[in-house]
Amino acid sequence: MYVFGIFVIMIAIGALIGAVTNHFAIKMLFRPYKAHYIFGKRVPFTPGLIPKRRDELARQMGQMVVNHLLTTEGIKKRLASDGVKTEALQLGERLLAHFSKSPSTLEETLEKIGIANPAQQADQFVNKWTDEKLSALLSTYENEPLKELIPIEAQEKLKEKIPMVSGYILKRAVSYFESDEGKNRLGHMIDDFLKERGMLGSMVQMFLGNSSLIDRVQPEIIKFLKNGETARLLTDLLENEWDKLKEFTFKEADEKWNLKTLIMNVKEKLMIRFSLEPFFARSTGSYVSMIEQNIKERLPEIFDRLLEEAGRRLDDILKRLQLEDIVKEQVDNFPVERLEEMVLSISKREFKMITYLGGLLGGIIGAVQALFVILI
Template sequence: MNVIGVFLFMIVIGALIGAVTNHFAIKMLFRPYRAHYIFGKRVPFTPGLIPKRREELARQMGQMVVNHLLTTEGIRKRLASDAVKNQAVQLGERLLSHASQSRVTVEEALTKIGVDNAAQKADQFVNEWTNEKLSAYLSKYENAPLKDLVPADAQEKLNDKLPMVSEYILHRAVHYFESDEGKDRLGNMINDFLKERGMLGSMVQMFLGNSSLVDRVQPELLKFLKNGETARLLTDLLENEWDKLKEYSFKEADDKWNLTSLIINLKERLMTSFSLAPFFEKTAGSYVSMIEQDVIDRLPELAGRLLDGAGRHLDDVLKQLHLEDIVKEQVDNFPVERLEEMVLSISKREFKMITYLGGLLGGIIGALQAVFVVLI
């Protein structure tokens, strides 16, 4: 073989060795994917470097993400930036605009999330809650005097209204006894009175006559009802009775007038009149639209507060998330085949250049070896 043939042969052999070696070295980063065994002994260089070091790689990546990529300071600065605040405000405006246009009723919205018959349940809850609170209140103050149960300002207002009550009663009495019905009733009362007096009543009826006696009594009765002293007398009577009533314990008043049933019946009527059903029949958008503009005006302030609050509690949130464990788990579960495909798709050209470089270096080494062979 002549000198040129030796040179070419050594260069080609060296280039092939260098290129093939680099090619297999790149492949052995990922392959084989799993360890292979012969007679219970693991074959050397199986699995490939990355599959073999996957656990360590996952741990290192988790630490890198937590310590260098998703750091609390970096996230906190990002949250405090004007760009994020503006994005939060724009997002809030879009959500409000979408919600205000919703035609779904509150009842339907709750049904979608699994809450059926919301209006009925709400009324039942309020009714049971008020019954519980009312029963507890009445039981607690069972022996307390009524004056301790009625607010002081209400007692004062009631005392101030007693003269008006007296005037109203007397005014209605005058109006009644001036009417034909009242006059007839007064005549019947006089007739019954005289009948109870036996012979004396019969003699009075015989001499005066019932009609004549009514005509005489009615003006005097009306004069009595219109007299100022009568109004003061009735006011004093009402005040005395009110003062006595205030000293009654609730239990005593309940025994006399069945106040508990009265209060419960009143509460039941109020609950029937003020059912929560209309609230659930309206659309969610109608409620949102009522506060939409006010919320939009305050969105920059609200967004700032929310982001500041998130920044202050960021350390705790990240600790609760366990990002390092999440990254490690994801890397552990990531298919090696997919990882190889991703790396090769990104660095395919560079890997080819490494293979070519190996061939070039092998060829150069082969040429040097040929020189040494020829010289020797």
């Protein structure tokens, strides 16, 4: 009875020690979460193994993800698979169908993605861009003669139109002097002319009479304006002036007629006339519908190129993403309590078995010790 009691006690003590030791060993993987100090000295085995090695664990996990899990070869292989291409095509077709039916205007669609007042911004951009380009262009060619700036075809066309301009001017002049307004104006001009001649003018006006003088002068002026020689004279004058004008540099012409301001004003009028606002007022669906069929036919080619380009740039993309640092940062910020909870929830049964195994081994050791004690 005495020997049996020794066996039982030694086995129970050994099993208890083994089970408790393994239980605490498992707990010490995570606990304590923080280091404890007594009289300024850190208590041994604090914090637990995983909290203590968290930085190294995070670094190793980052390297494992980059070097063994999310490798460029694996991702490239996945991108090149038929499954990814099929899913990409289906996604593209769904997006096309969705946007082709969208009732939202292009402006509303752009505002949804954070671009405020796109029509106004587009007009401002085009206006600023044209201002800069025109200013640079005018500054570059300000010392060039106009004949070098105006295309030859345009110069020839303008010269061909000079006789037509002359005829139009003379025709309008005849119509004016034949009208009552023109006749009255001619009368005032004759009066002013005679007044400037003093006594002689008064004598002429007294003998001829104002009305008689106008009636005589008006037909002569109209006759002069309708004369073919007058048309040729005016045409020659305009052609001479046009030849002189072509020799002016742009800077000289600008100083005389303020051409830069004129060009800028014309540009402003055109910008108002051709504002981009109507373009943004149309629905997004109307624009997508215009190119939907063409894009749908080219989707396989487009996605092949996109996936191929993504594969070529994958190394650079992964380096820029710095996945290793991201994983390390996430592990560093992950609560140890949550990590312990996850591990225990997954391996609770296995940890219990380890505890029981410790108890079994402890019990065996206790039995062996009891046997030695009895034999001795």
